[in-house]
Amino acid sequence: MNGAQSMLAGERYAGTLRILHWLIAVLVLMTWPLGQMIGFVKEDVKLDFYLIHESLGFLVLWLMLVRIGARLTSGAPLVEAPPLEKAAAHAVHGLLYVFLIVMPVSGFLATNAHGFPLKWFGLFTVWSPIGKSPDIAFTLSAIHTWSAWIILALFALHIAAVVFHHVIRRDGTLYRIL
Structure with a gap:
């Protein structure tokens, strides 16, 4: 019996969490490279890239x-693993x-x-809690950039763990989120 066949329904994440996991993953995989490309596109399309990147990020x-909220209300399936791995x-x-x-x-x-308010997908302007504040703009941009690289590193660790469980251990870990 393979990992998928041996899993019980209660050993999977709730359907809402599975959908949100994959939807967010797809959005991040679209948003991250788009943000990296902004510095390399021609000026006449740069604002379009920003609009899409910022709207997807929001x-x-x-x-x-x-x-x-869904995770707090539905919990997670139990998993047996060594303490360090857990x-x-x-x-x-x-x-x-x-x-x-x-x-x-x-x-x-x-x-x-x-000084650029977010106009979400060009539909409406999102209220700005801080407005134009050049004194903190650089710090916020640095936090944003570092966060992007940290997410990339965490994503790589996450994928490495998926491969380890699915290919090497051949357990049902991947099926919990499918």
Whole structure:
């Protein structure tokens, strides 16, 4: 019997969490490279890249807040693993949650501090809690940039753990989120 066949329904994350996991993953995989490309695009399309990047990032923020609420109310399936492995998994997941909040918040505030309000997908302007604040704009931008790189490193650790469990251990860990 393979990992998928041996899993019980209660050993999977709730459907809402599984959908949010994959939706946020796709959005991050779109938003992250888009943000990296902004510095390399022609000036006549740069603002379009910013608009899409910022709008997707703001969407990630709200979906993460929903995900945290769903996670707190539905819990997580129990997993048997050595204590160190469990601690590492909790640390990586916890840090991913933290930085998937920190990154869009710092990006949103940095944009505002630089004097550019977020016009979400061109539909409406999002209220700015700080307005133009050049004195903190650089710090917020640095937090945003560092958060992006930290998320990339955490993502790499997460994928390495997925490969380890699915290919080497051949357990049902991956099926918990599918």
